[in-house]
Amino acid sequence: MSENQPPYGGAPGGQPGPYGQNPYDQNPYEQVAQPYGQVPAYPGGGQQDVNAYGQVPTGMPPLAHWGWRVLSALIDGLVVGIPQVAVTYGVNRPAGSLVALIGLVVLAYVEGTKGQTPGKMAVGTHTLREADGQVLGFWRALGRRLAHLIDTLACFVGYLWPLWDDKRQTFADKIASSVVIKP
Known part of the structure; x- marks a missing residue:
């Protein structure tokens, strides 16, 4: 090996390689030590919120109990289901499916813009x-509605998840990063 040729394919003469810095010029052990017990800063800046891990963030209204969620879902199911059944048996099956799809989109729109569906307004x-x-x-509300399909997998466990979850979230809530509150 010659004097100008660094080991392992680096650039000759200690110059930067084709991808930027010469990796041999950096000291991997040079780090800023944090005092014991001090929380390091978030990568995006600012201090880390210690309460955000597995606990309800401070300042949030009380989370809705599972029973309120079930009652509001039943009301929403009636709001969409009654017209769907009427059209399915009164007109035909494809028209009933279209009514159900329109109902899904309307509920997502109302929930996404106002935070409440008719069932949530009632409770x-x-x-x-x-x-x-x-x-x-x-879009997030529509994605949450579609993600409820995941809640039905494995015998509807996702719908039961709020019973023991710290933030009372279904799988769809976790995917959409949403919470249901009862102020």
């Missing part, structure tokens, strides 16, 4: 973004 609950407490928006 007084709201669906909000977990991070900042704002309404979900249409």
Whole structure:
């Protein structure tokens, strides 16, 4: 091996390689030590919120009990289901499926823009973004509605998950980063 040729394919003469810095010029053990007990800063800046891990963030309204969620889902099911059944048996099956699809989109729109469906309005609950407490928006609300299909897998365990979850979230809530509150 010659004097100008560094080991392992680096650039000759200690110059940067084709991908930027010369890796042999960096000291991998040089790090800033944190004092014991001090929480390191978030990668995006600011201090880490210790309460955000597995606990309800501070300042959030009380989470809705599972019973309120079930009652609001039953009401929403009636709001969409009664017209769907009427059209399915009164007109035909494809028209009933179209009514169900329209109902899904309308519920997602109302929930995404107002935070409440008709069932949630009746029981007084709201669906909000977990991070900042704002309404979900249409696309996130529609994604949450579609993600409820995952809740039905494995014998509807996803719908039962709020019974023992710290944030009372279904799998769909976890995917959409949403919480259901009862102020």
